[in-house]
Amino acid sequence: MQLTGLLHGAPLLRYVDFPVTEVLGPGASEDEIQDLLNRHGTVFVKPIFKGGVGRKGKAGLVGVVRDLKSALAEKERLYFAEHRHGALVAKANGVTFEAGVPAQHEVYFSITDDTHFRAPTMTITHKGGIEIEELDHSELATVPFEALTGLKAFVVANALSDLGAPREIISPLVQHLPRLWDLFHHYGMTTLELNPIRLRAEAGGRLLPVACDFKAGFDRDDPRMARLGLPAHLFAGSVSEFEHEVNQLRTYQGQSDVFVINEHGTILAPTFGGGANSLVTEVLGDSAIISSDFGGNPPYEKMKAVARICYRHFLRQSNVLFIIGGKANNTDIHETFRAMGDALREHFAERGPTPLHVVVGRGGPNLIRGFGTLAETCDALGVPYRFFGFDSAISEVVAYARKVDAWMSDGGRAVIARHMGLKEGGLKDDA
Amino acid sequence: MYRQGIEGFSYYLGIRSLEDVAAPTDRVCVLNILGGESRTVTPISHAFSGGNVVYGTAPGRGTQVLPTPIGDVPVYNNVREGMNAGHRFNTGVVYLPPAGVRDGVAELIRVNPKLSKIIIITEKVAVHDAREIRAIAQANGVDVIGGNCLGVADSWNRIRLGGALGGDHPDESLRKGTVAIFSNSGGFTTTIAQYLATEGWGTTTLISSGKDIYIHYAARDFAFALSNDARTKAAVLYVEPGGYYEHEVAFDKPVVACVVGRWKSKLTRAVGHAGAMAGSGDSAQDKERWFMETFGVDGLWTPETPHASAKGAVVVNIADIPAALTQVMALNGMTPDFAPTGSLALKPWMANTQGIALPADLDLPLVPAMAPYDAQIGALSKRIGAVFARQGMKDASGASVMDPKTQVTSVHGHSVLDLALEPLEASFALPLVHEIADAHDRALLDVAVSAEVNLVGEPMLIAADAAREAGNAPNAIMAAAVSIVGPRRVERPLACARTLIDLFAPTGLRTGRDPAFDVTMVAVDEATRALFLARPDEAADPRPEAMLTAVRDRGCDSVFLRFLETLGGRPSRDAILAAIATTIAWGPLTRKRISRLTAETLPWYLRLYGVMVGASIEGRHHERGNLHGIPRQERFSAWTVADLCYLAVTGKRARGDEAKPLQLLIGLLISNGPGSISAQGAKGAVAADGPQTPQRVQINTAMAGFLTHTGFSHGGNGFEGMAFLLQQFEGSGLEDPTDPNHGLDLTAMAMAFAESYKAEKRKAKELGLETRALPGVHHPVFRGKPVNHDPREEFIARFMAERGDYNIFHAFYRELVTALYEVGASPYVFCVNIDAVIAALLLAVLWKDYRSGALTGGDLETAAFNVFLYGRMIGSAAEIDDHMNRGRNMDTRTPASQCRYVS
Secondary structure, three states: OEEEOHHHHHHHHHHOOOOEOOEEOOOOOHHHHHHHHHHHOOEEEEEOOOOOOOOOOOOOOOEEEOOHHHHHHHHHHHOOOEEEEOOEEEEOOOEEEEEOOOEEEEEEEEEEEEOOOOEEEEEEEOEOOOOHHHOOHHHOEEEEOOOOOOOOHHHHHHHHHHHOOOHHHHHHHHHHOOHHHHHHHHOOEEEEEEEEEEEEEOHHHOEEEEEOOOEEEEOOOOHHHHHHOOOHHHHOOOOOHHHHHHHHHHHHHOOOEEEEOOOOOOEEOOEOOHHHHHHHHHHHHHHEOEEEEOOOOOOHHHHHHHHHHHHHHHHHHOOEEEEEEEEOOOOOHHHHHHHHHHHHHHHHHHHOOOOOEEEEEEEOOOHHHHHHHHHHHHHHHOOOEEEEOOOOOHHHHHHHHHHHHHHHHHHHHHHHHHHOOEOOOOOEOOO | OOOOOOOOOOOOOOOOOHHHOOOOOOOEEEEOOOOHHHHHHHHHHHHHOOOOEEEEEOOOOOOOEEOOOOOOEEEEOOHHHHHHOOOOOOEEEEOOOHHHHHHHHHHHHHHOOOOOEEEEOOOOOOHHHHHHHHHHHHHHOOEEEEOOOOOEEEOOOOEEEOOOOOOOOHHHHOOEEEEEEEEOOHHHHHHHHHHHHHOOOOEEEEEEOOOOOOOOOOHHHHHHHHHOOOOOOEEEEEEOOOOOOOOOOOOOOOEEEEEOOOOHHHHOOOOOHHHHHHHOOOOHHHHHHHHHHHHOOOOOEOOOOEOOOOOEEEEOOHHHHHHHHHHHHHHOOOOOOOOOOOOOOOOEEEEEOOOOOOOOOOOOOOOOOOOOHHHHHHHHHHOOOEOOOOOOOOOOOOOEEEOOOOOOEEEOOEEHHHHHHOOHHHHHHHHHHOOOOOHHHHHHHHHHHHHHHOOOOOHHHHHHHHHHHOOOOHHHHHHHHHHHOOHHHHHHHHHHHHHHHHHHHHHOOOOOOOOOOOHHHOOOOHHHHHHHEOOHHHOOOOHHHHHHHHHHHOOOOOHHHHHHHOOOOOEOHHHHHHHHHHHHHHHHHHOOOOEHHHHHHHHHHHHHHHHHHHHOOOHHHEEOOEEOOEEHHHHHHHOOHHHHHHHHHHOOOOOOOOOHHHHHHHHHOOOOOOOOHHHHHHHHHHHHHOOOOHHHOOHHHHHHHHHHOOEOOOEOOHHHHHHHHHHHHOOOOOOOOOOOOOOOOHHHHHHHHHHHHHHHHHHHHHHOOOOOOOOOEOOOOOOOOOEOOOHHHHHHHHHHHHHOOOOHHHHHHHHHHHHHHHOOOOOOEOOEOHHHHHHHHHHHHHHHHHHHOOOOHHHHHHHHHHHHHHHHHHHHHHHHHHHHHHOOOOOOOOOHHHOOOOO
């Protein structure tokens, strides 16, 4: 869960009194923009993306303007700009107008938990404002520090000294940067990055660090994040309706991470445990509709609710309902299978039957009771099934599910539909 | 700030050898020991480990205990109380909710200075808290394992600490050997151990590390302890993307690394620099590369390309771990710990194709499961038949559903329109076997029902006639008869059916008419034999022989009838009824389409069907050996259920296709869904008897419930359409209603009526009176278009046209709706509804007898009512059976809060 840009970042920085450049949102009037230009000379126009979008500058998605006409032209250009990062495309919705901060020095600063050190870690360089991957390691200071005491001034001072940073910037940064620990640690962040922090000359020549961009990653498991009162839609950028529904369950009923991999897939595979999830999705490839990890030992009600959502969104298009996991340790197979079976039964009752083949590979407590319950449901619904025990390699079971899927696509679906008294497409004859 | 543990580490590490991870000397305190997960897992761990849990905590629940197979574990309010009570431990296990984990860790460390290890099982610990936990533990010299893990185990010493590695049967997976497992996935820790055993590799120490951002006991720590454990000759690492925990870790023993999660790169949202710094360069591919460099191999190990060195191999599929390990170990001159215990080939344990022919490579034969699962599956398979979940079934049905758009009801997936085209006996069987019976089973059903229709000498007939004489409507006459077919009257056929299922379920018989099945393999004791054989007082009953003859005449085969014939005596009529019922039910029963309860009660329904049809025939027509003059053997050997119904309605033998319209009619009338009054009556009776004790439900009473919930408005109104048609055709000289060359001008007749109806309407309006509704015209759902159709009427019309059948009354109705519109009596062309079709079909059947005076208007009304009851009898059987199987006691009642008082 990421947040980028100063529109929402600036208020967060103000919580800890960290100076931030002046920013206007997409609703700014022409007078307001002109006023900003009058006072600051240069204004940056940046598109607003939901979630984390990196390297906007490099992608030509930052406009630098000095007059209103250019500002409005850049607003028009960037308002719905698209940003491609690998296979992912983000679409902007709005722009910000951020006051330029004249400065001689630009600093990069971030705090994150670094697995090299298993500790919160500061990364800093006085050669900020550019892609830091382009810098030599000697120009960066990456310093773990003590979580219980937090980021202390001396940590910053030592790092800047080690880097040989200009003397005039050390004191202002030492005074201001430790405040960011409070924002990072007490509001559920996993990453906080300011790049650039520009050091603006104040009256008397003293430098003041001013944040000119903002990026933060949040820990979805940390309730402290709620203290910021950020609207949920900020994080809903690329979350499908399905993911959103399942994620709502997540908040109060334990783990259930899902992603829609291919909304046109034909194998619906609710998986249990991260391991099974990784393996299964890997082997299923594009046939898989979702990637999911419903975690260990989901209670009946949660499992049923999740299954209902899965079925409602995807069962109609599915050839195979594929329930797969390793040999569970403490997941009560009977409870989870009963829940999934009951949800299937209810789905058929409410939305009508659909041609389906069920393939299961699982082990764990109450396995055969679980198999029995699910088998009864399939029998009652007239759905063919094959259940594999944990002595069949998961990868083999996955391959079997793919074979069934291929057969279903190649006419098997129609065979099952006819057998169930349905039209080829799966609708009831008299519907 | 950290306390120095093992020298050479720039952080605290206390575990020197894998032997120390889960040691026999470890003593455990479990936080939140009474929580849901711990309550099921801790007793197994405790017993498996020989009793290593000294106490647990549960704030506010001190003084309680956690029962385990080897004795109770005391529970205290907090760690200090337990310490004060004299307990000592070195290992804390944390099952607290996420928000409480950090404080729990602090409590353990602060209160117990002797603490050396903490295992955090809880998932979703906030990174904020993990950060602080790491710092607290480092400062105080405590090793932490987890969080979000499944604990650790030692197969040599049979120790399990925290979590549930090995599940509820740890011995199955934790087999002593020479391989250590370190896994980011808790589930796969056990799965890998079990996979290794298939190649003969056992385990030493198993560690579920968790996969949070903070992995407190990580690969580097594991590598060090691995090096120092003399028992362990090799290790398996299961690694997921993210984090640098495995980067440049040196192993001095052979290792197979399984790296999964390439796909995750597809899902990662773009991140900024800091995220990129922390999160890039540690993808699955990166990790594969790290390990390949460590092992000195230039590719991933797959069965086709087995890249491996003496140092190790990298796989991406956990199923490849055992073979890769065997190869790596062979390069080190080492062989497996024990003989292979099986393979990982596909082994379906349970399957049902539901009768669908799958390609051979998909229809894999079942493989017996390993013990103890084989016995459990065996027990399941003995539980023959489907089991349905019970729930409140008020206004709900698992048998029927009406499509609100088309008004077409389906019963067990078959629309009444389709059923109308099926032979009637198929519809008779459907409610009970949930499938359309084939010709063979239909023939058997004909025999069974035929044998029950002639009620001569039976009290049911006396009751029916008495009810008839008292002026009751056909529903009450049938109800009087079925009330007598109580539990004792079907005790023996039901016992026979139950016994047949008991005897044949273990044989694996899949169809009730398997000619190859050797019935002599089913042994019976004397009491069972006696159950099936006719008693001396039944010596004069000719029906058993007649039924068996009929079965032979119809060319039917039944395993169960063959079985009866091996008993060396004369089978009773009840036994034959049960054998026929079981033959019909067996396939659906073994395919779990129906429950055992349904199969066991099937003879009751068949008897009731016969009695209800029989009761609709006046007593004087029931004679010994004859019904309405038709001899027994002819009925048993050649007649269909439709013929019997035709006989009951017309008093005549059906010739040619004469019974066909009746079959259509009855099919159309089977059900209108669970909301219909008749269904409500049947369901209410079941609910009142209590379906949760199904053996107490009186199916005959439920049938009476349906019958008492029919009447002149619901069932008897079929006559209204006929009366209307009679009015229109009175004096028309019509002789054969099925002859299209009838010579009548239907258009003119319809126009004349429409004009008069329009005038009648106008007059009624002037007087402020209600206009009479025309039976069979219009429907509240099919309306509003310029020309409207009831899809059910269209279906029948299409069917009749395809067959070249003609029905003048139906044709008149079609003319009528047009005429009504043309004269302005209706705002658009009304539909001819299904009631009109029923009236038209039935009147055509009875027209000639009515014209000749053989039938009166009253007879027509009775016939219309009876036809409705025959149809609804089938639908009610479906609802009764469904409610018995799924319902709860008294579940049809309406809460008082939803009832209204009307003044």
